[in-house]
Amino acid sequence: MKKNIFIIGSGFSSLSAACYLASKGNNVTVFEKNNSLGGRARQFEEDGFSFDMGPSWYWMPGVFEKFFNDFGKKVSDYYKLKKLNPAYRVIFGKNSFIDIANNPNKICEEFEKIEKGSGKKLKRYLKIAEENYKLGVEDMLYKMPGKSPLELVSLKTIKKIRFFLSNIKKDVRKDFKDPRLRSVLEFPVLFLGAKASNTPSFYNFMNFADFGLGTFQSKNGFHDLVKAMVKLGRSMGVKYLTNQTVNKIIVKNKKVEKLLVNEKEFICDVLISGADYSHTESLLEKKYRQYKPKYWEKRTFAPSSLLFYVGFNKKLKNVKHHNLIFDTDFEAHAKEIYDKPVWPTDPLFYANFTSKTNPKTAPKGCENGFFLIPIAINLTDTDEIRKKYFDFIIKKMELYTGQKLKDSVIYKKSFCVNDFKKEYNSYGGNAYGLANTLMQTAFLRPKIKSKLVQNLYFCGQLTVPGPGVPPAIVSGELVAGLVNSK
Numbered sequence: 500m501k502k503n504i505f506i507i508g509s510g511f512s513s514l515s516a517a518c519y520l521a522s523k524g525n526n527v528t529v530f531e532k533n534n535s536l537g538g539r540a541r542q543f544e545e546d547g548f549s550f551d552m553g554p555s556w557y558w559m560p561g562v563f564e565k566f567f568n569d570f571g572k573k574v575s576d577y578y579k580l581k582k583l584n585p586a587y588r589v590i591f592g593k594n595s596f597i598d599i600a601n602n603p604n605k606i607c608e609e610f611e612k613i614e615k616g617s618g619k620k621l622k623r624y625l626k627i628a629e630e631n632y633k634l635g636v637e638d639m640l641y642k643m644p645g646k647s648p649l650e651l652v653s654l655k656t657i658k659k660i661r662f663f664l665s666n667i668k669k670d671v672r673k674d675f676k677d678p679r680l681r682s683v684l685e686f687p688v689l690f691l692g693a694k695a696s697n698t699p700s701f702y703n704f705m706n707f708a709d710f711g712l713g714t715f716q717s718k719n720g721f722h723d724l725v726k727a728m729v730k731l732g733r734s735m736g737v738k739y740l741t742n743q744t745v746n747k748i749i750v751k752n753k754k755v756e757k758l759l760v761n762e763k764e765f766i767c768d769v770l771i772s773g774a775d776y777s778h779t780e781s782l783l784e785k786k787y788r789q790y791k792p793k794y795w796e797k798r799t800f801a802p803s804s805l806l807f808y809v810g811f812n813k814k815l816k817n818v819k820h821h822n823l824i825f826d827t828d829f830e831a832h833a834k835e836i837y838d839k840p841v842w843p844t845d846p847l848f849y850a851n852f853t854s855k856t857n858p859k860t861a862p863k864g865c866e867n868g869f870f871l872i873p874i875a876i877n878l879t880d881t882d883e884i885r886k887k888y889f890d891f892i893i894k895k896m897e898l899y900t901g902q903k904l905k906d907s908v909i910y911k912k913s914f915c916v917n918d919f920k921k922e923y924n925s926y927g928g929n930a931y932g933l934a935n936t937l938m939q940t941a942f943l944r945p946k947i948k949s950k951l952v953q954n955l956y957f958c959g960q961l962t963v964p965g966p967g968v969p970p971a972i973v974s975g976e977l978v979a980g981l982v983n984s985k
Contacts, residue, residue: 501525502768504982505758507745510538511968512958513773514728515566515975521735522570523983529732530743530760533922536729538773539930540968542722546910547862548810550869551722553930554968555851556821557715558708559636562969563724566976570731577727578717581856586714587821589686590899591679598819599683603710614677621710624674624684624703629711631662632704640964644947644977659701663937667703668695682825689873692801692966693934694833702935716820716856724968745774748782754953769954769982773975776945776961778924787951799939801931801966802836802873803916805888809868810861810910815852817900822850824895832873840875842884848872848892865909876927880916889913931967932960940965947978956982 502525506513509531521527535541539553557563557580564574574580584601591597597613600606603625611618634655656663671684685695687705717723729739747759748770755770772779777795780788827845835843851869854861861867870892889911897904916928933939947962949955958978964970 502982503766504528504769504771505530505765505767507758507770507772507779508532508538508774508959509536509739509741510773510959511540511724511728511971512960512974512978513538513771514725514732515972516771516773516958516979517732517737517975518566518570518728518735519976519979520982521732521737525983526736527732528738528740528765530745530758531739531741532744532774532924534741536739536741537722537725539923540721540725542720542725543808545912546810548808548865548867548910549720549853549860550808550867550912551720551853552806552808552914554721555853555869557717557721558712559969560712560715562636562640562972566972567727567731569976570735572731574727577730578719578723580715580717583714583716583820583856585819586709587823588819589679589683589823589825592826593898597679597683599710601713606710610680614675614680617675617677617680620674624670625707625710628703628705628707631659631701632707632711634659635701635704636708636969640970640973641976644963644981662701662703663699665700666696667698667700670700670703671695678829679825682829685829686823686825689802691935692931693799693936694837697799697837697934697936699937699940714821716853718857720853720857720860721968745782748779748955750783750787750952753787753951755955769956771956771958771978771982773957773959775924775926776957776959777926779957783952787949789950790945795926799837799934799936800876800927800929801934801960803876803878803919803925803928804914804930805872805874805885806914807868807870807889807892808910808912808914809870809908811866811868811904811907812864812909813866813902813907814864815866815868815896815900815904816902818850818852818855818896820852820855822852824848824850824899826895836873836875840878842878842888843872843874846872846874846888846891848895850892850896874916876916876929878916878928880928885913885915926961933966935965947974948981 504525504527506529517527541552585598589597607618607621610621688695688698743760749757757764757766825847849871854867919925919928945962956978958974960966
């Protein structure tokens with residue numbers, strides 16, 4: 500029977516769920532509190548510069564292709580992809596960097612130049628990572644709605660048990676001694692939101708996603724994907740409403756009866772929230788909330804971020820599209836995020852210049868810069884602190900580009916903990932959701948179906964499968980599957 504389904508939020512999990520639900524003939528309406536769609540993947544333009552506000556690494560292209568294939572479409576029907584070469588640059592100091600090539604053989608050669616014997620070890624490591632990718636992403640990811648421990652149990656996973664009991668840090672450091680190579684191999688764990696020492700070895704499939712599959716870029720940035728998913732949804736009748744603040748979820752007889760949105764009532768058959776899980780439950784009466792405040796306090800959250808969107812009036816030298824500034828102690832920074840949360844003393848950071856591959860994202864002769872410093876959640880966020888770290892970044896970039904940049908900044912916008920809380924109702928101001936630690940994997944994550952409200956569901960980075968854009972898209976498919984099966 501056709502259902503009247505409401506979805507809160509317009510991030511990737513919500514956009515995905517909307518399409519899968521509409522394809523079965525349901526009436527689907529998406530409510531977005533901000534003035535544009537995409538959640539953390541919104542895009543904005545200012546003074547001739549175009550900026551993706553959040554996700555910028557296009558990895559695991561097969562997940563995106565599968566999504567569109569499920570509706571008889573292809574990625575190329577909506578946007579064009581370019582495989583970056585190099586995929587990214589890792590900067591360790593002045594005139595000290597590694598360019599990660601667009602194929603694993605060249606990467607192995609680069610490793611060998613730095614540490615004798617590491618090329619052969621990397622090939623062996625990537626072979627295992629590819630096996631784990633095929634099992635974890637191509638097989639398990641789509642079969643894990645997080646309802647039972649048995650979802651993880653199969654002959655294949657039993658054979659891989661040691662990879663769930665060991666961790667990324669231990670495996671990497673056993674075979675690779677040079678700190679530069681270690682940091683390159685441990686870096687993808689940042690996408691999972693946890694320290695390498697707390698991330699099961701099985702997640703080394705992220706290294707295959709990185710080195711084996713490569714890094715891509717759509718013509719106009721990550722927002723191309725948002726526009727494509729919205730266009731697909733609209734073609735199936737999905738309604739998208741912006742500037743819609745959900746004030747309350749009204750439950751009657753243990754079922755969501757209606758939503759209070761901008762103080763107006765809307766009646767629905769099913770409610771799905773792709774918004775922050777904790778915030779969504781705060782809109783319910785206390786007796787219908789599955790997870791108490793202490794539950795969230797004890798979770799391991801992925802980091803928040805201090806972001807800067809910057810326009811320069813000149814082209815920058817000695818940088819690529821994606822750049823990782825790893826000129827500092829990786830471990831020390833991680834401890835300041837997870838162990839003793841404080842503003843980092845000497846942080847690593849990420850710099851992205853989309854105008855390197857698409858000049859149209861900046862005025863002629865200019866460069867757009869996106870800078871990200873991973874930080875702990877719930878830090879005190881002030882303008883003075885933001886200025887301090889912006890000056891820190893500019894000073895580092897002047898060193899590595901060999902250019903004066905401070906006086907070349909003609910546009911600047913920052914985004915941090917307070918903004919994540921305000922614009923996304925994000926718990927603690929987190930940027931990526933719950934970390935994928937062993938005790939927060941699969942059925943150990945918050946459930947996608949409420950145990951207390953019959954027709955209430957959740958999707959996104961706080962539930963299964965976990966943080967990141969591809970998992971978010973899969974999350975939408977999983978929750979839609981549960982709803983469509985009723």
